Amino acid sequence: MTSAPHPAFAGRTFAAALFDMDGTLIDSTPAVDRAWSQWGTEFGLPDGFRDGMHGKPARGLVADLLPADRVEEGFARVQALELVDLAGITVLPGAAELLSGIPEPRRAIVTSCTRDLAAVRIAASGIPAPAVVVTIDDTVLGKPNPDPFLEGARRLSVDPRDCVVFEDAPAGLAAARAAGCATVGVVGTHRAGQLDADLVVESLADVRLIFTADGFSFAV
Incomplete structure (x- = not known):
């Protein structure tokens, strides 16, 4: 792909992507x-x-x-x-393609769900689950505290400052900022004006990544 990186992330290469689940990857x-x-x-x-x-x-x-x-x-x-109650859980536009396109060592789900609930919703949606899934069972404090995203970065062995977080909720975006991550707000459960993020997109289908040996950059 030859597109120029999005201005919000110009000149930046990210080591990993951390995805919220409900409202970002799946519609539950x-x-x-x-x-x-x-x-x-x-x-x-x-x-x-x-x-x-x-x-x-x-x-x-x-x-x-x-x-x-x-x-x-x-x-x-x-x-x-x-x-x-798992009826009607679906994958959101662009989510499966974006998630599956990122190499395994560079992707994780970070959710406020419990471990059991995350597992059944991932299975019900059919989303291509990464090896690293951080749930509320894995940290003492949940969103809007930074702990979940810090744990996601730790499990991927990357600096949280080199991670970008995809989130649909203000609490999750606040947690990502507190962890030092870059942020992409995904419109859906909240309007664009309610999302305090480095970049706001209508859906993950609008996101294009350029992969390099060191990670990836944005072309949106």
């Missing part, structure tokens, strides 16, 4: 909404209780919504609901 929104809606009804919560919470770990959301003595019960219940 209908399943998530069904599971959490049922959960909210069971726990007597008002409509709209999850507004603004996309991209954050479930345990933290539950802790914000329920008394401390019900958090473990509530977390276990929402996990049970999400693990069995």
Whole structure:
């Protein structure tokens, strides 16, 4: 490919790409909404209780919504609901092509899902899963803290400052910035104006990478 790199990343070569999963690689929104809606009804919560919470770990959301003595019960219940509701989970445009085109040592998924939930959603979507998948079970703190992306970079043996993160949610983008990564915001669960990123794209189908011996650069 002979296109010039995108101005946001002009002159930069990246060692690895770290991908959020839900809302970035796959569309699980209908399943998530069904599971959490049922959960909210069971726990007597008002409509709209999850507004603004996309991209954050479930345990933290539950802790914000329920008394401390019900958090473990509530977390276990929402996990049970999400693990069995996989209907309608699909791969988002360009996601499979972009992910599969990046060499294995240079790609990872970094998600706020638990390990079990990530596994069933990856399987349901048919996304080409990389060898490295970092979940909320792998770090003490989740997004918007930098820990998940720092762990993803560590597992790939690269400096997080040489990584680019693909994210659809403000919490994930905040985590990526805190980790020192470059950021690409993907429109979908949030509008472009809500995404504070180095580059914002309508979908991963708009992303083109130029591969070199040292990694890759952008031609968007």
